[in-house]
Amino acid sequence: MASRRICLWFVFMIFTQSVGEDMRSVQMSSMRGSKFQCASPSCLPFVNLITSTIMKCQMACLAQIYCRAASFHQSTSNCELFTDMSNEIANMATDTDITTMIVIAGTRSPPEPTTTSTTTSTTSTTTSSTLTTTSSTSTTTSSTSTSITTSSTSTSTTTSSTTTSSTTTSSTTTSSTSTSTTTSSTTTSSTSTTTSTSSSTTKTPRIWVTTGSLNTARQYHTATILTNGKILVTGGDNGIYLDSTELYDPASGIWTNVGALNIARRIHSASILANGTVLVAGGQNSTPINSAVLYNQVTNTWIVTGNMNSARMSQAAVTLTNGKLLVIGGYDGSNFLNSAELYDPSTGIWTSTGNMNSIRTNPTAVLLTNGKVLAMGGYDGSNYLNSAELYDPSTGTWTTTGSMNAARDPPTVSVLTNGKVLATGGASTGGVTLNSAELYDPSTGAWTASGSMSIARAGHSASLLANGTVLVAGGYTGSTYLSTTELYNPSTGLWTAGPSMHTARGYHAAFALLYGTVMLSGGTNGTSSLNSVELY
Template identity: 60%
Template sequence: MASKRICLWLVFMIITYSVGQDMRSVRMSSMREWKFHCANTTCLPFLNLITSTIMKCQMACLAQIYCRAASFHQSTSNCELFTDMSNEIAHMQADTDITTMIVIAGTRSPPEPTTTTSTTTSTTTSTTTSTTTSTTTSTTTSTTASTTTSTTTSTTTSTTTSTTTLTTTSTTTSTTTMQGWTITGNMNVARMSHTASILANGKVLLAGSYIGGVSCSNSAELYDSSTGTWTFTGSFSVARGMHAASVLTNGNVLITGGTITSGTATTNSVEVYNPSTGTWSSTGNMNDARLSHTASILTNGNVLVAGGHSGSSYLTSAELYNPSTSTWTYTGNMNTARLSHTASVLASGKVLVAGGNNGLCFSTIELYDPSTGAWTIIANMNVARSSHTASVLANGKVLVTGGTNCSSYLTSAELYNPSTGTWTYTGNMNVAREIHTASVLANGTVLVTGGYNGSSYLNSAELYNPSTGTWSYTGNMNVARGGHTASVLANGKVLVNGGYNGNGVLNSTELY
């Protein structure tokens, strides 16, 4: 086997690309009719894509910061991307259907943290000189026949010089950590139009998936941030995507409605996940089947479900779930039927529903009062939008970003002030996007990630500063995606997972 590997390295073809500002020059070896083969899980790809050619598979690897190797399956056009190059090279197997490519030179990794060391030296010199002089004179006179006089003078001089040098060195080290994204463990199932819920124990529960008119999933899995791993948990009874999930006050998770097959077949079924047992149980059905609706936890613990699509028509209906009785009751209808809207619970306990579409996009806003069960039309947004995001800021205002107006994709953002009931423009995003995510970070800024701009799926991310009303770029995600989820973890990091990138549904996840 060792000789075969040597031959591989002798016959490989070296291809050089210069891709992007941060990729520099990267060389990849190309080994035809060989694939990675090993028993342990580190040989699993971190991303699977469908690409039409080997060249596009190579480019897909070069576009991912952490990609170190790729395998292209000619019969299926499947492109597998890997991170652990050294491990994969050690396990190769002949396969006439596969071409394997390995990064052998160049770097596209994010810059390492920058460390600056400043050294200050202080030297103090002290010199002490001590001189002692002693003189003794002795005179002796003796008188005889002759006179002799003897004089003796003795002088002793002692000089002591002491020099002390004290050197003090002070070193200050400043480390700057670059903001950015890191790949974490892959999900067990590729997902889009799924839900992500943060549990009381800090784990993240993912449920369901809608795979573009093909199928839905009834699987669920848990992310453990302490290990960066995903594990399956209990499956629910009805496979679904485009549903909603709500964490109840007792810590259980309620999933409602969704599509069950083709995007037009909807369900009114509702199930509850118990984190203590890892199991799902059916609870009372909604009165209306619906998908692409909203679900909001009210201050009294009830769940308000509003709008969506029944599979045959857009909905104005809204209903309330009582966790104590596991029952649903109609509440007042909205004034406008809508899906792909947003719903935000304000500090007052009222619920702000914004935008959406019912064949046409619109800017209309309604406010739900739980004390009366009624909806009130209030001031419109400045821009009609659907598939946007809405975030409640620390100051109580609601930030709405991006989306589509049904003819173009939006960079605009605006703020709702509950005190005045008015909307005002704030700074535009740098990139137009819909089906993106928006997360309020611990410092009050808002992180927007990914989405779709009408021509491509995005890996860009940007931050909104509420103090200045401005947006700034932050590090790009490793994988472009839209229709994904984002969850702010207890440690302040943001977990992004799944979605769609134009080539297929993703199982990759990353941390900001």
């Protein structure tokens, strides 16, 4: 027999963005003793956080525009956030330890990314009428849920309504009285007839909003999303090499310092491992270094681990499906490298694996859906490269695959939902900056042109959005740093202009958060390193 669900009122304030006005509010229904779950057993929450109170769990859902429901575990302080993916519906399972809150459709401000309206018209006659409102009293009686109003502004809004319900179970009644400004409206008498039914979907344009700034301005740094939804930023430079690291909490919009690296560095790699730790390797500190350190998000500490076999900067790193980390190419201070090595988290030891067929510094490498690694582009000390090759973890060997249509150093790359790889922009032969884009198909090993961006750019970012499109942001044309963005639609192969950022920037760190929002941090505007951060 299902347990009785007790409904409570929660009214609380949500953070206001530190720069500009980002006023957000949402109404949520609350059900104690119920756990939100998916229609499919394999469906998981898109963010899993530890929050000290149910209020902070609610705040986390408000901060993440794709959040549709939150389940708070009182005994463990675990906060699970769910979105509206096709296999997720608001099923409920009885669990006395959990309170679930579901966003009431249409109450989020700013609004949800997509709203759908359907209008059906029939013959109607409207006579002239005048409506005047001077005051109202609102009484709500409910037995299953209560409305949670969350707002970041101090100005209250009262909506007049009366709802009556009859039930055999316990209920909570809340009454409020408010006075509203007199409003009059007049409708001229008219008669209209129609037999059509119309349905339309309106997509609310997404915009850039600022969030909490980094404590230290930086460029050529790394940003890594952790399994708890927070973001770790490491190293970089702002005129000096940096050893500082910072942690961003999406629920609060605040950055906190989390200790120092053992050696200051920039142009390094930072990769999350299967056990949730982050491995920072190599980079430049006056000269390339071979040191590696691990960040433990549970203890919030840094631990030195085994050194790489080669010092290297401007390398690429990919976490493999077997849990090991592959690091390739780069520059050791004297030589451009084609070597590759593997880090084993279980031993903390690096071992050499097969060399690439081409020397590459500034390569880009991505994990394909078949478990192989695609490495492409870069610079060999004499030429910009258009070649690409595949690493097979089962054999430890590299094989060449189709070359890109243009040499790129480095290409900015995204793995699409269909498994293809999109390469955009970069510097090419003669130092020319590219606006072209191309697609790699793993099934054929071939690259095909896929339209061109409106502006040539290098040092930009490319992020895969929740709807499958790719957001390209910022970068450097060869003479100007950019605030412009562009969107690539894989279904059509077309590029369209996106909203401009607040700040022109290149050589920043960017990543798509687990709930579909993209964050850009730091970088340079050509004059100085930046500490500003923006969300799309």
